[in-house]
Amino acid sequence: MNALVPPVDHGLLGESAAPHAVISSRRHRAELALRIVGVAGLVGVVLTVWLGLWVTPPDAYMGNLVRLLYIHPSMAWDAFLAYGVSFAASACYLWPRTRDLRFDRLAGASAEAGVVFTAITLVTGSLWGRPTWGTWWVWDPLLTTTALLFVLYLGYLALRKVPGDPEVRAKRTAVGALVAFIDVPIVYFSVTWWKSLHQAPTISPGKSDVHGLMAWTMLLSFVTFSLVYVWFVAHRYRLAGLQAREEAEGLAYALAERRAEGGAKAVEKNEVLT
Amino acid sequence: MWHDAVLVAGKDLRIEWRSRVGLNQVVPFALVVLLLFGLALGPDAGRLRAAAAGLFWVTVLLACLLSVQRSVAVETADAGRDGLRLSGLDAGGIFVGKSAALALQLLVLEVVLAVVAALLYATPLSGIGLLAATCVLATAGLAAVGTFYGAVAAGTRVRETLLPLLFFPVVAPVVLAATKAWSAALSHQGGGGLGWLGLLAIFSVAYVAIGTVAFGALLEDG
Known part of the structure; x- marks a missing residue:
């Protein structure tokens, strides 16, 4: 009876039932590295907040508003980094030689982080x-x-949420993402041109000396939020992998349970009959 | 490929000719939208005239969405998609054919809408050449992107709500460029519209090319 039951692992995190020593140590190192990134990011955020809100002086022209410099540009950088990674991962998935569902998960995880950072960029x-x-x-x-990028990627995430076969879904979303990404330069160019025909550019960075400490704080914010991005994406990526496993193995597991139940009942029945 | 495209376009146009969904539903819908824009902006002729080009193109976009939905529905019903896949037709040809059929229907719609908009918004149609060229190039882009995302959303259960979310942000530059070109033509400054025509041409060529290449991957999966 047990021969019919597919091997199912009961590990809490879906770890393999009989982990190979090499894989296990590699995974262990990866988890350690990720933890270090997370702690460094957290320390960086605390430092950035402290330097940005208390230590650095207000700007001569912009006053306390200058403190937005420590979050807004780094968030925008994170957003574009995230979309770049997502685009590259989608391209890797579509390229037959590097086709792997892991790239699909990476594209999704990075795009999700990108949308969050874009929202913060727009608000700040x-x-x-x-x-x-x-x-x-x-x-x-x-x-x-x-703003258009934000909406484009909301659409991409909505497309990812559509249930279906993982391979089909991965291909569909990768193609959709590439086609959407081509739009970005066209949008930028057309809007630039549209504005240049009507009025002078509206953004002109305030002419003010960037205090030494201010520049360092800004640099720190870039490093910090990049670490935060890596930490977010790595965790989201791992979660996506677990979700995929759950989808694939959940049914097998349920079937096995049901079979075992049925088997037990059959045995009981036999015992009663004999 | 071209032969297959003509076959598919002929099929879609024949379906439209027999069912007249576009003529009996999409065109009246677009007219209602034009009227509603008029109500929303009030009866001031100057304001309507200034906004006419933009209102026209947003209306075209809304009607285009309905036409794309219809174009997808034709394939979804009775497993037409599987039929297409089994027919051995070239995927690029299917894409070009469906886009062309959609574009042709949209062009007819645009002619009707342009006349009605000219009357409702008190805007004489000047610079007909530029207006027509804008329509042709913009419609090619709209139809290509629409057909492409129609196929992306086709296999899903949330097709109706997903399609506009995917489709509208991508065609934002078309609406912008077409509106600017029309504004230039309507205000007798045709020269200002030529650059926008170039942008529309680039957009359309890019998306027709990408769609032709990538459509096979979408069709395989269904």
Whole structure:
């Protein structure tokens, strides 16, 4: 009876039932590295907040608004980094030689982080724009492109949520992502041109000396939030892998349980009959 | 490939000719939208005239969405998609054919809408050459992207809601460029619209090419 039951692992994190020593030590090292990244990111965030809000001086022209410099540009950088990684992973999935569902998971994980960072970029940019330009929003090329990018990738995530066969879904979303990505330069170019025909560029960075400590804080924020990005994506990627495993093995597991149940009943029945 | 494209386009146009869904539903819907825009902006002729080009193209986009849904529905019903796959037709040809049929229907719709918009928004149609060239190039892009994302969303159960979310952000540059070209033509500054025509041409060529190459991968999976 037991011969019919497929091998199922009961590990909490879906670890293999009989882990190979090499794989196990590699996984262990990867987890350690990830933990270090996480701790470094956390320390970096605390440092950035402390330096950004208390230690650095207010700007001569922009006053306390300058403190947005320690979060807004690094968030925008994270967003573009995330979309770049997502694009590269999608391309790798579509390339027959490197076709692997792991690339699909990476593309999804990175895009998800990208959408979060884009939202923060838009919100912090808007907070800066209100006192500086006197309005929450201007139809600036960079802003408009970022907003469209946000919507494009919301669509991409919605497409990823559609249930279906993992291979089919991966191919569909990868093709969709590539086609959407080509749109980004076209959008940027068209909006730039649209604005240049009507009025002078609206964003002109305030001419102010960047204090030494301010520059260092800004640099720290870039490093910190890049680490945070890596940590987010690595965890989301691992979770996606577990979800895929659960999808694939969950049914087999349920079937095995049911069979075992049926087998036990049959045995009981036999015992009663004899 | 071209032979297959003509076959598929002929099939879609024949279905439309017999069912007249586009003529009896999409065209009236677009007219209602034009009317609603008029109501929303008020009866001030100057304001309507200034916005006419933009309103026209947003209306075209909304109608285009319905036409794409229809174009997908034709294949989804009675497992037409499987039929297409089994027919041995070239995937690129199927893409070009479906896009062309969609574009042709949209062009007819645009002619009707342009006349009605000119009347409703008190905007005489000047610079007909530029208007027509804009329509042709913009429609090619809309039809290509629409057909492509129609196929992306086709196999899913949330097709109706997913398609506009995928489709509209991608064609944002088309709406922008077509509106600018039309505004230029309507305000007798045709020269200002030529650059936008170039942008529309680049967009359309890029998406027709990508769609032709990538459509096979989408069709395989269904």
